[in-house]
Amino acid sequence: MHIVRYRHSPQSDLFAALDRxxxxxxxxxxxxxxTVGSFSRSxxxxxxxxxxxxxxxxxxxxxxxxxxxxxxKEEIEISLHDDTLTISGERKREESSGLEFxxxxxxxxxxxxxTLPTAVDxxxxxxxxxxxxxxxxxxxxxxxxxxxxxxxxx
Amino acid sequence: xxxxxQPKKDQAMVPNEDDRQAVYVAPPAxxxxxxxxxxxxxxMPGVEKDGLEITVDRGELIILGRRxxxxxxxxxxxxxxxxxxxxxxxxxxxxxxSTKITANIDQGILTVTLPKAETVKPRKIAVQ
Numbered sequence: 001m002h003i004v005r006y007r008h009s010p011q012s013d014l015f016a017a018l019d020r021x022x023x024x025x026x027x028x029x030x031x032x033x034x035t036v037g038s039f040s041r042s043x044x045x046x047x048x049x050x051x052x053x054x055x056x057x058x059x060x061x062x063x064x065x066x067x068x069x070x071x072x073k074e075e076i077e078i079s080l081h082d083d084t085l086t087i088s089g090e091r092k093r094e095e096s097s098g099l100e101f102x103x104x105x106x107x108x109x110x111x112x113x114x115t116l117p118t119a120v121d122x123x124x125x126x127x128x129x130x131x132x133x134x135x136x137x138x139x140x141x142x143x144x145x146x147x148x149x150x151x152x153x154x
Numbered sequence: 155x156x157x158x159x160q161p162k163k164d165q166a167m168v169p170n171e172d173d174r175q176a177v178y179v180a181p182p183a184x185x186x187x188x189x190x191x192x193x194x195x196x197x198m199p200g201v202e203k204d205g206l207e208i209t210v211d212r213g214e215l216i217i218l219g220r221r222x223x224x225x226x227x228x229x230x231x232x233x234x235x236x237x238x239x240x241x242x243x244x245x246x247x248x249x250x251x252s253t254k255i256t257a258n259i260d261q262g263i264l265t266v267t268l269p270k271a272e273t274v275k276p277r278k279i280a281v282q
Contacts, residue, residue, distance in 0.1 A: 052234035052235045052236075053232070053234050053235070054224070054230060054232065054233050054234060054235045055230070055231050055232040055233075056226045056227070056228040056229060056230050056231065057228045057229060057231045058227050058228030058229065061227070061228070062228075063226045063227065063228060065224055065226065065235065067199040067200070067235055067262070068199070068262075069197040069198065069199040069261060069262030069263050070195075070197065070260075070261055070262060070263040071261065072261075094195060094263075096186050096193075097188055098186040098187050098188030098189075098193065099186065099187045099188075100184065100185075100186060100187075101184075101185040101186055101187045101192065102183075102184060102185040103184050104182040104183055104184060105182045105183065105184050105195070105197060106182075129261070130261075131199060131200055131201065131202055131222065131261065131262050132197070132198070132199035132200065132261045132262015132263065133199050133200050133224065133262065135224075135226070
């Protein structure tokens with residue numbers, strides 16, 4: 001059993017329903033021992049902050065873009081284990097002097113992991129953070145790059 | 155001069171601003187109430203200062219944030235980030251002095267400060 005903190009917002013019912021759906025999917029996945037794509041969102045409750053991710057690919061590299069508005073550079077943690085990239089951290093509330101009138105934003109810990117389709121060169125991974133967008137560039141490992149093979153025509 | 159070769163303004167090829175079906179995302183936002191007014195903090199990742207348009211019209215505060223296209227190489231292979239611009243409208247309380255609204259954006263968080271008019275601020279009245 002797990003306890004979900006009560007949020008006084010009409011969205012909380014929706015989130016609870018979505019949570020149940022996610023759990024249901026996990027259940028179905030377990031029964032059929034299938035996984036729907038390696039990039040699918042973690043089974044974490046949806047009422048938690050789950051930053052949105054885009055992934056781009058060209059022949060040399062992958063680029064992962066994550067929406068992380070309102071963080072400081074030092075609050076973002078990026079780690080790479082084999083070909084699994086994990087981005088995590090904690091978002092704190094801004095210091096405030098007033099009363100909360102309306103709260104829609106989500107705070108607290110977040111974590112996103114994604115498995116890249118091919119091996120990457122861990123030494124050459126670069127990241128930047130601007131306008132609330134984190135961008136991680138992961139060059140593909142030499143052996144994973146597509147190679148052009150010349151075939152002689154007789 | 156042949157008048158037909160002159161494109162008429164109302165037949166211009168560019169669709170009218172009002173005709174275009176704009177799709178927006180409502181950014182999640184917190185509103186805080188203080189003694190001196192209100193503070194709105196909205197999440198608008200990918201929006202720079204230049205992409206912001208904040209207007210006050212007929213007692214409404216309209217926030218429009220245009221996303222800067224993400225500068226990346228390669229093709230998109232997985233997407234969760236919605237590419238649409240942000241828009242949010244708030245009705246202003248009559249106590250807000252709309253001439254003194256200020257805004258600032260930092261790392262994708264837009265902060266709008268809405269001060270109350272001097273006359274409605276709580277004031278201590280000395281008893282004679």
